[in-house]
Amino acid sequence: MSAGEVTRPTPLPPALEVRELLEGLLGRDVEGTVGTPVVDPHKDPGAVVGVYVDDMLKLRALVVMEMPLAAYTGAAIALIPARTAQDSVEAGLISPMLFDNTTEILNVGASLFNHDGCPHLRLYETYAPRETLPADIDKWVLAYVQRLDMELDVTGYGKGNISVLVV
DSSP: OOTTOOOOOOOOOOHHHHHHHHHHHHTSOEEEEESOOOOOTTSTTOEEEEEEEOTTOOEEEEEEEEHHHHHHHHHHHTTOOHHHHHHHHHHTOOOHHHHHHHHHHHHHGGGGTOOTTSOOOEEEEEEOTTOOOOHHHHHHHTSSSEEEEEEEEETTTEEEEEEEEEO
8 A cells, every 4th residue: 555545444354254264274173153241351261362453553353262262272273182172161261272272273364354445454373272461452342343243153163252343
């Protein structure tokens, strides 16, 4: 884009695109149900929070993924047995390996927000479940903004909720 060119706001990705992105990354079917409760990272067992910024480091979007869904997707992308992810969920803790895998999924997820004429977004930071969120991030996770709240069920692994927000 040239200097001074007006950009459109970052659009909220449709549920179908979120589901299809995960199916493509994981190489397995993912079922989605929209209209689920908001993912609250403050409730046990917590959530992985991906923070997306533009080229000026302005916060533009968040993805908040319940810890169980993060464990299931983190295992599925690396072909780690489902039992390993289920053990993580039962313990209420996500292993560093599963967290790193989930971060990589969220990194690729930046593509959901990047469209012609809109600011280019990139994953800036990922916060682990129960990690204290900075105040400038925390105030948005439960805010009434453009958001998509849905449940995703990763075939052979399990299900959990995800919230996608543009701010």
